[in-house]
Amino acid sequence: MNRYEIWIAFMTIVIREVRRFLRIWPQTIIPPVVTMALFFLIFGNVIGSRIGFMQGLPYSQFVAPGLIMLSVITNSYGNVVSSFYGSKFQRNIEELLVSPTPNIIILSGYIVGGMARGLLVGLIVSLVSLFFTDFSVFSPLIALAIILMTSMMFSVAGFLNAIYANSFDDISVIPNFVLTPLVYLGGVFYSTSLLSEFWANVSLINPILYMVNTFRFGFSGVTDIDIFWAFTMVTLFTLVLFLISLKLLRDSPRLRT
Amino acid sequence: MKEEKDFALVLRELSKLYENGFQALSGINLEVESGDFFALLGPNGAGKSTTIGIICSLIRKTGGVVKIFGRDTDINFSSAKKLIGIVPQEFNFNQFEKPIDILVTQAGYYGISRSVALKRAKKYLTLLGLWDKRGVSSRVLSGGMKRRLMIARALVHNPKLLILDEPTAGVDIELRRSMWEFLQDINEAGTTIILTTHYLEEAENLCRNVAIINHGRIEQHTSVKSLVRQLQVQTFSLDIKDKLPQVPVVGGYQIRKVDDHVIEVDVLRNQTINPLIAGLSDQSIEVVSMSHKTNRLEELFLKIIEKNESK
Numbered sequence: 001m002n003r004y005e006i007w008i009a010f011m012t013i014v015i016r017e018v019r020r021f022l023r024i025w026p027q028t029i030i031p032p033v034v035t036m037a038l039f040f041l042i043f044g045n046v047i048g049s050r051i052g053f054m055q056g057l058p059y060s061q062f063v064a065p066g067l068i069m070l071s072v073i074t075n076s077y078g079n080v081v082s083s084f085y086g087s088k089f090q091r092n093i094e095e096l097l098v099s100p101t102p103n104i105i106i107l108s109g110y111i112v113g114g115m116a117r118g119l120l121v122g123l124i125v126s127l128v129s130l131f132f133t134d135f136s137v138f139s140p141l142i143a144l145a146i147i148l149m150t151s152m153m154f155s156v157a158g159f160l161n162a163i164y165a166n167s168f169d170d171i172s173v174i175p176n177f178v179l180t181p182l183v184y185l186g187g188v189f190y191s192t193s194l195l196s197e198f199w200a201n202v203s204l205i206n207p208i209l210y211m212v213n214t215f216r217f218g219f220s221g222v223t224d225i226d227i228f229w230a231f232t233m234v235t236l237f238t239l240v241l242f243l244i245s246l247k248l249l250r251d252s253p254r255l256r257t
Numbered sequence: 258m259k260e261e262k263d264f265a266l267v268l269r270e271l272s273k274l275y276e277n278g279f280q281a282l283s284g285i286n287l288e289v290e291s292g293d294f295f296a297l298l299g300p301n302g303a304g305k306s307t308t309i310g311i312i313c314s315l316i317r318k319t320g321g322v323v324k325i326f327g328r329d330t331d332i333n334f335s336s337a338k339k340l341i342g343i344v345p346q347e348f349n350f351n352q353f354e355k356p357i358d359i360l361v362t363q364a365g366y367y368g369i370s371r372s373v374a375l376k377r378a379k380k381y382l383t384l385l386g387l388w389d390k391r392g393v394s395s396r397v398l399s400g401g402m403k404r405r406l407m408i409a410r411a412l413v414h415n416p417k418l419l420i421l422d423e424p425t426a427g428v429d430i431e432l433r434r435s436m437w438e439f440l441q442d443i444n445e446a447g448t449t450i451i452l453t454t455h456y457l458e459e460a461e462n463l464c465r466n467v468a469i470i471n472h473g474r475i476e477q478h479t480s481v482k483s484l485v486r487q488l489q490v491q492t493f494s495l496d497i498k499d500k501l502p503q504v505p506v507v508g509g510y511q512i513r514k515v516d517d518h519v520i521e522v523d524v525l526r527n528q529t530i531n532p533l534i535a536g537l538s539d540q541s542i543e544v545v546s547m548s549h550k551t552n553r554l555e556e557l558f559l560k561i562i563e564k565n566e567s568k
Contacts, residue, residue, distance in 0.1 A: 006368065008365055008369065009365060009368050012365025013365075016362050091347065092349055094345065095366065098338065099366035099367055100334070100335040100336070100339050100367060256315055256316060257310075
């Protein structure tokens with residue numbers, strides 16, 4: 001395939017993915033927005049008003065970046081894992097596997113599709129959050145960069161999960177038992193400075209802590225961790241997951257017997 | 258002498274050993290000429306679908322070489338794949354998408370722009386009688402329509418080699434005939450076709466060449482005509498007007514009584530049937546009608562399989 005043909009193949013996957021999640025918007029867009037609105041209402045306003053300030057910010061402002069990040073992570077991951085596994089289940093993934101589309105383009109197409117949903121939901125959640133809190137943006141570049149990279153990383157992770165999954169149960173295990181605990185314990189609702197030294201150190205092995213804090217830094221300029229280290233770690237994680245996914249796309253007996 | 262690029266498909270020592278230890282293919286060698294209408298026949302589990310799966314890269318081979326119009330699929334992966342269209346045995350499209358979207362998306366995977374893809378989708382959906390259904394969800398299509406949709410999808414990138422795995426399985430006779438006509442038309446237009454089928458009548462009517470595969474090996478690779486020539490005996494079924502009191506005897510023919518009004522007669526290849534009819538007339542037995550009792554190719558197919566298994 002020449003470059004033009006590869007571009008068409010890539011855009012075909014992206015457009016198909018975007019059309020898929022827009023077609024089923026009551027399942028893909030509305031529920032996360034409603035959930036986040038409830039989080040804002042309860043943690044931001046009802047409980048947040050009693051908590052007061054955290055890291056020098058009103059609690060509703062403190063919690064907003066984490067909740068936006070939470071929606072981006074879960075939706076980027078969820079889009080790719082359900083779409084790719086659905087294609088495996090219906091066997092229409094074979095349409096792609098028999099085509100000349102290079103594996104790297106297949107993977108990239110799914111990632112961009114996942115990012116599109118994650119970022120769209122993140123944008124809507126950001127707009128919803130304005131009903132509950134005011135926030136300024138300290139560094140738009142850092143906020144944008146970390147949200148894009150996080151979305152990319154979790155899209156790749158969703159792809160990896162989908163390759164390994166043999167049933168619909170398998171695509172919900174990781175989000176429920178790994179992703180959600182990591183997000184909730186990743187500093188969305190609290191600052192690690194509130195934890196004992198031991199648990200604060202344990203939190204440092206949670207990659208989501210770095211993403212949430214960096215994103216919050218983009219808004220408020222306040223962080224618990226080193227921003228440079230956060231970007232390095234997200235980049236490395238994404239790269240490793242991408243290379244593993246690419247290898248599995250070529251060699252996995254779960255795709256080609 | 259023909260070179261490998263002159264063949265639509267060349268398989269050299271193709272083998273597949275599954276992880277559970279099952280040897281599905283044991284060094285298959287096969288050549289399919291460009292423009293051919295070729296049948297791959299074999300009983301269930303013979304290795305037909307594994308062979309097709311390897312050709313279109315859904316199954317990884319453990320040994321051997323696959324060449325599509327001279328392009329090695331291990332080396333010229335992309336250009337080889339562009340030349341193949343595949344119609345699998347089971348429905349494998351997104352049942353929630355519309356037929357038109359399925360075709361345009363498939364064309365996109367081959368780098369074909371949307372405007373060109375839309376024209377081709379219209380062409381093939383119209384030819385296969387699905388244009389009126391282009392905007393409905395594919396899951397509401399009938400089984401025959403879904404099968405035709407898969408053929409349209411396989412053709413949308415204009416492949417030079419079309420491979421169909423049991424294309425008319427579960428399709429009614431009328432639709433099967435119309436699919437045969439369609440496939441003959443595109444073959445005459447230059448597309449090489451390989452099909453696997455259980456309907457041996459299908460191979461006999463459509464195909465010029467045939468390979469019989471069993472236990473992962475090619476048992477026969479020849480023309481359909483030469484295969485049919487191997488038939489030594491044909492069996493005819495004769496409907497008799499009046500009740501037969503006993504089995505009639507006509508010299509040189511093996512006659513069996515099926516019931517009071519039907520007999521079966523084995524006729525050798527070098528025999529004519531005129532003396533049979535005359536002999537029956539002499540005994541005042543009136544023949545009302547006559548037909549082939551069995552599918553001849555099917556009979557031969559079973560004999561070849563049995564002969565090779567008894568070796």
